Amino acid sequence: MRVRLEKLTKRFGTVSAVEALDLEIASGEFVALLGPSGCGKTTTLLMVAGIYRPTEGAILFDDRRVDQLMPKDRGIGMVFQSYALYPHMTVAENIGFPLSIQRGMGKEEVTRRVREAAALVRVDQLLERRPGQLSGGQQQRVALARALVKRPDILLLDEPLSNLDARLRHEMRGEIKRLQKEVGITAIFVTHDQLEALTMADRVALMQDAKLQAYATPAELYARPANRFVAEFIGSPPMNFLDANLGARNGSVVASSEGIEIEIAAARLPRGDGTRKATLGIRPEHFEIVAAGQGHATGEVYVVEPMGREQMVDVKVGERLLRAIAAPGFPATVGQAVGLRVASERVHLFDATSGVRLA
């Protein structure tokens, strides 16, 4: 089922939680609402669920307008951050609860569907237990089964992984993604973890301060961030930012900052007045550490953090720290003078004041 949000707005008193949000989610698509806490992502989800009524705007499922409907009339399933399993019911009763409400479903049919849903998330051995006797991961699975048992058109997930430990989170990440594709359900999930969003979602809607900042595939968000906030939020460790002046030289544009000069193909830049201020953005993994004197900048190694697969190296250039990723074998010692090189097409340029992407 296709989901469309049109100018969706929610205000609590005078505070705007979501402001004029436009979003279209294709049928069967898995979309992440990503953003720092308080950005309005959960509010958006709760409006889609029907818990909150929008202040303005519309929510459409296919062409049916649903924003004034009760949650029960929307055909949605939802997994809550706390899982919200009913503590006084067994696992089977929990999963069966949405069915028990529906009129005209026989006991046998309910039992069959509960078993089916439980098997789907592999909790069919736990049906007689109570939520209090389950581990976090098992509770999560039961919550998923309960959300899916009535075969909803849309699945909503609110921070589904944030209460799990790191290992389990990794496992459930894959599990939820597999499940979503297997069932072929349109799904929206909320997260503050960019890694979760990038790894699981088909498309990511990045929000900040009640507004949508970007809506694109994970690859595009990473490769061509629409503005400085997106560039900063997506990617770990975060992108390096440098204030720079743009100047023309020999038919190309040179971005110069304290200790760094990078030539950028003029064709990448929109036609401008030649000289202006801009913010350079360079991802740590795009810096190459070379011998001192070579590359675009020279500095000294400030700190080295080995991370197994790679090393994170902070290089002090002038008064600034630039972060670079080096291979695990790279011989870096603190205080050593090194050069930093970056391919010019890997450099992102943002407007210094508005933060909008220039190139």
Place this chain on the structure above:
Amino acid sequence: MAAIARPLPRSGGVSWTSAIPYAVLLLFTLPILILYGWLIYGSFFPSMQGLRPVGGFTLENWRFLWAPETVEALRFKPPIIPLTINTFIFALSTALVVLLISSMAGYALSRIRFPGRRTFLGGVLLLHSFPSVTLLIATFIILRQLRLYDQLVGVILVKTAFELPFGVWIMKGFFDNVSWDLEMAALVDGASRLRTWWQVVMPLVKPGLLALGLLAFVSGWNEFLLPFVFMPSGTQQTLSVVLRAILNEGRFVDYGLLTAVGLYYVAPILLVFFFAQDRLMKVYAGGVKG
């Protein structure tokens, strides 16, 4: 979680340090236990002098159970069994109505933000601080107007009204502890508000309901003033009123009889407390997770 409050099962012998709290508690409870023992013992003798009985063993004091007409103080009162049933009806109805109203009002006060909510909560608390004596005359006039004076139903309503402030506050507290997520989940699962309240929220406040119900029942069972004032003539009288009659009538008080009737009167309450002490504790501990 209830399990946390209970001590872990012990494999070895009882250590001295863990026995100390029990010893202290026993020290303080012993006088009460001795008094109860003395009461029960004494009820089977014509009279007591200090801790020693006078005369031989007798069931004379308990004759109000099978031959109430021979007890002077009870001669013009209804027989003991109907009185007991009246008291039961009175206490039970009070408890049920208190539960019904408190659980609905408490839920609304906990979950719905309506204008005047804080004022209402404050007002309810203020009402709770009025002793029922101060409101007797006003209540009397209202009951007369409603033609409920001298009727059990009327007294039940009055008693309920006095119990409600406490009940509403207690239940609001229990509802406050139920996570919003559970209600949202039920709504998304397809339940209506009413079904959510009944099938998801109410089972979670069961400890509160049980405790409040018991307290209201006990309070109704013990109530003397309201039935005494608002049901003067009646065939619908309750035990507490009769107990007072025994104290008041005749030239001297028959302490043997008083002891026996008193024991008969408190027995149900003692039983209730004995079987429900765990749950009653929860009202004061304020726990909700069962």
